[in-house]
Amino acid sequence: MALAVYQYAFDPRPWLVVIGWTFVGLLLYFTAFEKKVRARRPQVLEIEKPPVAAEKKRYRILVTLANPDTVEPLINIAAAAALQKNGEIVALSVSLVPEQLPIHEGLKMAHHRRPLLRKAQARARELGVDFTSDLRVAHQLKDALLTSVQSHKADLLVMGWKGYTNTRDRLFGELTDHMIRHCPCDLALVKVVHGPTKKILLATSGGPNATLGADFTNGFARLFNASVDACVVVPSSADPIDERAAINRIAGSLEALDLDGNVGRHLVKANSIAAGIARASKDFDLVVIGAAPSKPFKQILVGDIPANVARYSPKSVILVRRWQGPVSGLFRKLFG
Numbered sequence: 001m002a003l004a005v006y007q008y009a010f011d012p013r014p015w016l017v018v019i020g021w022t023f024v025g026l027l028l029y030f031t032a033f034e035k036k037v038r039a040r041r042p043q044v045l046e047i048e049k050p051p052v053a054a055e056k057k058r059y060r061i062l063v064t065l066a067n068p069d070t071v072e073p074l075i076n077i078a079a080a081a082a083l084q085k086n087g088e089i090v091a092l093s094v095s096l097v098p099e100q101l102p103i104h105e106g107l108k109m110a111h112h113r114r115p116l117l118r119k120a121q122a123r124a125r126e127l128g129v130d131f132t133s134d135l136r137v138a139h140q141l142k143d144a145l146l147t148s149v150q151s152h153k154a155d156l157l158v159m160g161w162k163g164y165t166n167t168r169d170r171l172f173g174e175l176t177d178h179m180i181r182h183c184p185c186d187l188a189l190v191k192v193v194h195g196p197t198k199k200i201l202l203a204t205s206g207g208p209n210a211t212l213g214a215d216f217t218n219g220f221a222r223l224f225n226a227s228v229d230a231c232v233v234v235p236s237s238a239d240p241i242d243e244r245a246a247i248n249r250i251a252g253s254l255e256a257l258d259l260d261g262n263v264g265r266h267l268v269k270a271n272s273i274a275a276g277i278a279r280a281s282k283d284f285d286l287v288v289i290g291a292a293p294s295k296p297f298k299q300i301l302v303g304d305i306p307a308n309v310a311r312y313s314p315k316s317v318i319l320v321r322r323w324q325g326p327v328s329g330l331f332r333k334l335f336g
Contacts, residue, residue, distance in 0.1 A: 043103040044147045045137040047110050058130075059087030062154040062185075064145060065116045066093065070160045073192045075120050077318065078158045079127040080219030081188075088130040090152050091120040094144040095137045106137030127223070142178050154185050161189040161310070161319075180291065180321055186212055189319040191310045197224045201266065201284040203231045203277045203309065204253055209290025212320045214259055217288050229264035229284070230254055233276040236269045243267060274308035281313040291321040 008015050063078040065071050078089045093113040097106035117133040124131035134152070138144035149157055161176055176189060202217050204210045220226055232250040234242055247265055254263055270276025281287045289306045310317040 047135040059085035063158040075123040084219035156186040191317040199284040203289040229266040278312040
């Protein structure tokens with residue numbers, strides 16, 4: 001801004017040139033290119049509009065369903081959060097249509113998604129959670145998820161995740177990375193490994209995602225009567241003084257998180273934080289871990305701790321990310 005003001009005082013002609021070219025660009029856009037841009041905008045059809053979409057009075061959790069084998073675990077996770085917050089669940093299933101076909105072609109195949117929603121509804125009733133279903137047709141899954149989050153005014157999105165990606169320069173996968181950056185609500189990525197949920201490992205070092213992880217942990221502990229241990233990793237060469245300091249740090253973090261009941265302290269010695277947590281998770285049924293602060297260049301070069309924990313842990317993993325608000329969301333859209 002200082003340079004711009006100085007330039008105007010020095011010679012105002014560049015300002016006139018910029019204003020002129022800006023006007024020409026806007027004129028061309030609105031007269032020639034706007035129709036092309038509108039045609040390329042995301043297309044999503046709502047097959048049945050749920051009654052909850054019109055108003056919002058309670059904490060709302062949107063859970064996406066695509067695989068019949070993961071319906072029950074995902075509903076369990078959503079129910080744990082709903083009971084903790086006295087909220088409700090909206091189950092979403094999306095019928096995808098190839099880009100080269102008109103969007104309405106998906107209506108012919110959408111009925112194949114209804115059994116997923118019926119199975120989810122039955123499980124939600126067993127757990128005593130208010131439930132509504134939503135069925136949509138879209139060309140791109142990410143478009144359906146984002147429009148659903150906005151139309152339902154969701155507070156939390158729960159979505160399944162295979163736990164790793166083979167895509168170069170992607171931490172979690174193309175869809176998952178996109179949702180981490182642009183989802184306008186809290187997000188929980190779930191790697192599902194079937195089995196009981198009686199022992200929970202909470203990996204936390206504080207930060208904005210820690211409270212969301214604590215909410216999930218409290219909800220699971222209440223719903224399934226599970227025990228909770230907090231994990232802290234120290235270097236293999238750590239001496240007793242370093243170990244006590246680490247235990248004190250985790251104790252301070254746990255006090256701030258307001259976890260229910262007695263929480264154990266699990267000290268792990270390892271040269272790699274991700275490897276230590278993944279190895280410790282073998283003795284547990286579920287790992288809850290917060291997403292790391294956004295450092296794109298560092299993540300691409302050396303990897304990301306939560307992503308590596310989910311990849312190498314043999315147990316179910318919930319990766320949570322707290323939404324930082326519209327300003328942070330705008331920054332992510334502009335700079336990734």
